[in-house]
Amino acid sequence: MAWTQRIIGINLLSTLAPSAPYSSRFFSKSTPYIAKVGIPEFLNGIGNGVESHVAKLETEIGDFQKLLVCRTLKLKKLGIPCKHRKLILKYAHKYRLGLWRPRADMIKT
DSSP states (O other): OHHHHHHHHHHHHHHHTTTOSSOGGGOOOOOOBOSSOOHHHHHHHHOTTGGGGHHHHHHHTOOHHHHHTOOHHHHHHTTOOHHHHHHHHHHHHHHHHTSOOOBGGGOOO
């Protein structure tokens, strides 16, 4: 008895599975991300007042890839407050891992 129910259950699952593995109603429109990210776009994406350090970081560090591997002491020597350093380092780590990117609608022009 249990064996026939198992076979019937497998047949039902195999007929239902290929038809609709994902339903489009669970996914909304994808968020637009910035294609090319630089220091200004990155800091504006973080927000919380960090964007006030754009000019300082562009002149001292210069390259976005260098900002991604920058350490706390370097940012401290540039005079960036602790709260902003923590935010920059947190989002730089997320960006390196591919967990976060600045969105296009976050940029204030």
